[in-house]
Amino acid sequence: MIFTSTEENYIKAVYHLQQESGNVSTNALAAELQTKAASITDMLKKLKAKKLLSYERYKGVRLSGEGKKLALTIVRKHRLWEYFLVNTLQFGWDEVHEVAEELEHISSKKLIEKLDSFLGYPKFDPHGDPIPDNLGKMETQEQVNLIDFPLNKPAEICSVGSQSTALLELLRHKQIGIGSRLEIKRKFSFDQSVEIKVKGQNAFTISQQLAQVLFVKNI
Amino acid sequence: MIFTSTEENYIKAVYHLQQESGNVSTNALAAELQTKAASITDMLKKLKAKKLLSYERYKGVRLSGEGKKLALTIVRKHRLWEYFLVNTLQFGWDEVHEVAEELEHISSKKLIEKLDSFLGYPKFDPHGDPIPDNLGKMETQEQVNLIDFPLNKPAEICSVGSQSTALLELLRHKQIGIGSRLEIKRKFSFDQSVEIKVKGQNAFTISQQLAQVLFVKNI
DNA sequence: TAAAAAATTTAGATTTACCTAAAAATAAGT
DNA sequence: ACTTATTTTTAGGTAAATCTAAATTTTTTA
Numbered sequence: 001m002i003f004t005s006t007e008e009n010y011i012k013a014v015y016h017l018q019q020e021s022g023n024v025s026t027n028a029l030a031a032e033l034q035t036k037a038a039s040i041t042d043m044l045k046k047l048k049a050k051k052l053l054s055y056e057r058y059k060g061v062r063l064s065g066e067g068k069k070l071a072l073t074i075v076r077k078h079r080l081w082e083y084f085l086v087n088t089l090q091f092g093w094d095e096v097h098e099v100a101e102e103l104e105h106i107s108s109k110k111l112i113e114k115l116d117s118f119l120g121y122p123k124f125d126p127h128g129d130p131i132p133d134n135l136g137k138m139e140t141q142e143q144v145n146l147i148d149f150p151l152n153k154p155a156e157i158c159s160v161g162s163q164s165t166a167l168l169e170l171l172r173h174k175q176i177g178i179g180s181r182l183e184i185k186r187k188f189s190f191d192q193s194v195e196i197k198v199k200g201q202n203a204f205t206i207s208q209q210l211a212q213v214l215f216v217k218n219i
Numbered sequence: 220m221i222f223t224s225t226e227e228n229y230i231k232a233v234y235h236l237q238q239e240s241g242n243v244s245t246n247a248l249a250a251e252l253q254t255k256a257a258s259i260t261d262m263l264k265k266l267k268a269k270k271l272l273s274y275e276r277y278k279g280v281r282l283s284g285e286g287k288k289l290a291l292t293i294v295r296k297h298r299l300w301e302y303f304l305v306n307t308l309q310f311g312w313d314e315v316h317e318v319a320e321e322l323e324h325i326s327s328k329k330l331i332e333k334l335d336s337f338l339g340y341p342k343f344d345p346h347g348d349p350i351p352d353n354l355g356k357m358e359t360q361e362q363v364n365l366i367d368f369p370l371n372k373p374a375e376i377c378s379v380g381s382q383s384t385a386l387l388e389l390l391r392h393k394q395i396g397i398g399s400r401l402e403i404k405r406k407f408s409f410d411q412s413v414e415i416k417v418k419g420q421n422a423f424t425i426s427q428q429l430a431q432v433l434f435v436k437n438i
Numbered sequence: 439t440a441a442a443a444a445a446t447t448t449a450g451a452t453t454t455a456c457c458t459a460a461a462a463a464t465a466a467g468t
Numbered sequence: 469a470c471t472t473a474t475t476t477t478t479a480g481g482t483a484a485a486t487c488t489a490a491a492t493t494t495t496t497t498a
Contacts, residue, residue, distance in 0.1 A: 223454080223455090225454085225455065225456095254455090254456075254457090255456080255457065255458085257456085257457070257458080257459095258455070258456055258457075261454095261455075261456080262455075262456095265454090265455095276463085277462090277463060277464065
């Protein structure tokens with residue numbers, strides 16, 4: 001079965017929103033896909049007919065087995081291409097998302113298997129998100145929110161919770177990126193700000209809003 | 220200005236057909252694009268409005284300067300991706316065309332410049348066709364039709380005139396490919412067949428139809 | 439629990455790229 | 469030149485994915 005880029009984008013959106021909450025609402029999808037609720041309803045009927053998700057009017061949606069499988073192949077393609085762009089073509093990790101949004105819809109299965117092999121079967125993309133293998137399995141990263149990490153313990157940034165340019169601009173300014181090593185020095189309960197010491201820099205304080213979107217792991 | 224994949228395919232088709240004859244006919248385009256003449260007429264009006272080509276009813280079309288520029292960027296992308304698929308991902312040179320047809324529509328300019336750089340600025344794709352540089356310039360290959368090549372002179376296959384599976388199947392069977400070394404031993408005027416000696420094989424005869432689509436260069 | 443608010447769906451239109459069938463222009467044959 | 473054949477265009481219609489506006493269902497709240 002072959003799907004349009006649009007259908008694939010809907011499935012991907014349901015997949016991502018489903019991680020958070022159980023059933024996904026029409027409005028949430030409309031926000032995610034930058035379109036109107038009426039358009040969502042139309043497409044959900046189409047996708048239900050194709051058995052990619054279960055949908056009852058006014059009750060939200062949930063991916064079927066088939067739908068999950070499709071979502072995982074798209075996520076796999078997206079993340080493999082991101083890895084390729086950063087590690088082979090030397091893109092910055094913060095400029096690959098848009099391009100990967102296009103590349104993920106290239107249909108050739110052989111292409112993605114050969115790409116995976118060429119890249120050496122990477123397990124995580126440049127944002128720290130796990131790459132599903134060709135069966136849809138992926139490693140569960142033991143990544144923790146910076147806010148929940150203990151003091152004075154070496155940590156490595158392994159993913160960020162958003163791709164907004166505002167966030168990326170801030171991270172660039174502070175010279176924080178995927179792979180940065182740091183330790184938490186203090187947590188201020190008044191405003192939930194956090195003092196951190198990034199390797200190679202003097203200690204400084206970051207806001208609660210920023211700390212909230214940074215995920216780290218032990219090293 | 221941004222164009223749809225469909226528009227890009229029309230421009231590419233006009234470009235290729237224009238190489239042969241001067242003005243390109245509606246029917247020729249319909250055949251090339253596997254669609255009906257009426258659809259061609261519709262789209263030609265659209266592309267004329269976008270100033271990509273000059274078109275008068277019943278008189279055929281010709282690309283404008285803008286149109287040629289666009290065609291060359293698409294050809295550039297197509298051939299760079301083919302080079303990548305064969306030389307980086309280890310595809311066979313005869314299985315990359317379809318995939319490149321999809322990849323050529325990825326829009327990022329930065330992507331294609333980084334890809335070009337990564338590949339080492341190749342001048343020819345795996346089928347022997349020249350790759351336009353980022354200004355649209357490409358080397359003119361001194362390639363000659365096998366039928367016109369002199370006897371007993373070492374030659375190398377540098378391109379084939381079609382990507383049909385029928386042709387590729389025949390070439391595979393005869394173990395002829397891009398880069399094959401050979402010499403012409405005899406030409407038979409009766410049926411225009413040609414006896415060739417491919418390096419590493421015994422001499423054998425190929426039909427006029429086959430010889431006609433093989434292009435070689437001196438070595 | 440009944441009215442108000444919010445979310446969702448339906449109805450009807452629009453745009454893109456295609457189609458078929460019929461009409462018009464050009465090219466060919468005698 | 470004039471009739472026939474071919475090519476091309478027009479007219480009208482379809483399917484996909486979107487939209488706005490109105491109707492419906494669900495949720496909230498007073």
